[in-house]
Amino acid sequence: MTAAPEALPRLAAASRTVAPATYDCILLAGFGxxxxxxxxxxxxxxxxxxxxxxxxxxxxxxxxxxxxxxxxPINQQNRELKAALEAEISSRDLGLPVYWGNRFWEPYFDDALKELHADGHRRVLVLVTTAFSSYSGCRAYREDLAAALSRTGLEGEIVLDKVRQYFDHPGFVEPNVTAVREGLRALVASGDDAAPHVMFATHSIPSAAADVSGPREALPDGTPVPTGGGEDWYAGGGWYVAQQRAVSALVMDRVADEFPDVPWTLVFQSRSGDPSVPWLEPDINLAIEALPADTSGLVISPIGFVSDHMEVAWDLDNEALETCEERGLTMVRVPTVGVDPAFVSGLIDLVEERHVAAAGDAPRERVALTELGPWQDVCPTDCCLGRAAKPTVASCD
Structure with missing residues (x-):
């Protein structure tokens, strides 16, 4: 059990939401x-x-x-997402072009920034292809964008703002509810539904990184975090784990009308690096091995990801499947949100929370389906720290 930090500043709720503005374009920020x-x-x-x-x-x-x-598969998936976003933007007559850049492969952030700047755009709203709060899922993107601005000499030329984390936005939640429901129905169709189990899989990260994920000085509504510690505040894993547990619980609550009392677990995958460094557990394969002997079938939902990229294709569709086969257990791996129309529409809803066509226009209402949200627009300077604090972009106070 870890006590809440005593010395961190307390931020007012008003400092977490920024006023809407008129943007020139959207940057879809991927991993590559x-x-x-x-x-x-x-x-x-x-x-x-x-x-x-x-x-x-x-x-x-x-x-x-x-x-x-x-x-x-991730680059092609982002090409498809870009095209879907463009179609949704066109249907709403928003007039916002979409550019695409990656952290680690072509097209790089530098290329995307130079291209959109050459096209005359100066105020950019960034959509990141990660839904949850963590260093690797949020702050690292903002740091890398700041570094790209510096390398390209575009500091002061371009304003980059990032939309909030969207883990509990209906556009992300609803496709995951549908996917888990369909996965359980597939077990029924196979006859392996007598004692099913659902596992929500997400990327493992170092425990120390998880513990500092998200805003630690206050709850999302600005309420100060209790300083006495204890389970009422925090049971390990920071906001990264808390957000994913909240969404997983919400999904299971939503399918309970058809599939009541199905047990579920949040599990972790894709750990790497020094084996002596603690990472979030349980590992999905160990969790599968530890399932009760009477478990009849397993639905795996890659809740921590937005597309069926390499870590989904390998770690779930190969390694987890092999573990299930060794146990004689029927496994149904359900899809990520990908380019589901509800997800694509939800991303543009997030854009419309921040973008208004003209001064005085009303932004879209901010919505969230868990008590944790709607998440912040502004990140505290000590939020989701990595190895050392670096300059960031996209609304960091």
């Missing part, structure tokens, strides 16, 4: 991935830059990509 065998090692060098990882070690961990011809 290799698109051929020759790209794999350069891509992994980018991801591990500054950590002193030799190419020999990178080659050892490249087998996931080699298995799929060196091609990660």
């Amino acid at each position: 991935g290799p698109e051929g065998q020759d790209d794999v090692i350069p891509y992994l060098r980018n991801v591990t830059a500054g950590r002193g990882v030799p190419d020999e070690r990178l080659e050892e961990v490249s087998h996931h990509y080699r298995h799929f011809g060196g091609v990660s």
Whole structure:
């Protein structure tokens, strides 16, 4: 059990939401991935830059990509998401062009910023392809965008603001509810529904990083966090875990009308790095092995991801499936939100919370489906710290 930090400043709720503005365009910010065998090692060098990882070690961990011809599905998935966003924007007559840039592979942030600047855009709203609060899921994107502005000489030329984390927005939640419901129905159709279990899978991160995820000085509505510690405030994992537990519980509550009393677990996957460093647990494969003997079928929901990229395709569709087969357990892996129309529409709803066509226009109402949200627009300077504080963009006070 960890006590709440005593010395962090208390922020008022008003400091968490920024006034709407008129934006010129949208930047879809992705992670990036290799698109051929020759790209794999350069891509992994980018991801591990500054950590002193030799190419020999990178080659050892490249087998996931080699298995799929060196091609990660993530870039094509983001191309499809970009096209879907453009269609939704057109249907609403918003007139906002969409640009796309990645942290670790082409098109890089630098390229996207130079392109949109050359096209005359100066105020940019950023959509990040991660829904939850953590260093890797939020702050790292803002740091990398700040670094890209510096490298390209565009500091002061472009304003970059990021939309809030959207883990409990209806556009993210509803497709996940539908997916889990359909997964349980698939178990019924297979005859393996006598004692089903649902696992919500998300990316494991170092426990220390999870513990400092999200705003630690106050609750999302501005209420100060109790300083006495204890389970009422925090039971480990920071806001990263709290958000995912809240959404998973919400999904199960929503399917309970048809599938009451189905047990569920939040599990973690894709850990890497020094094995002596504690990461979030339980690992999905160990959790599958530990399921009660009478479990008849397993639905796996990749709740922590927005697309069926490499870590979903390998860690769930290969490794978790093998573990289930070894147990003789029927497994149904349901899809991520991807380009589900509700998700795409929800992302543009988030845009319309911040973007107004003209001064005086009313922004879209901010909505959330858990008590944790709606999440903040403004991040505290000490929110989701990584190795060291670095300059950020997109509304960090």
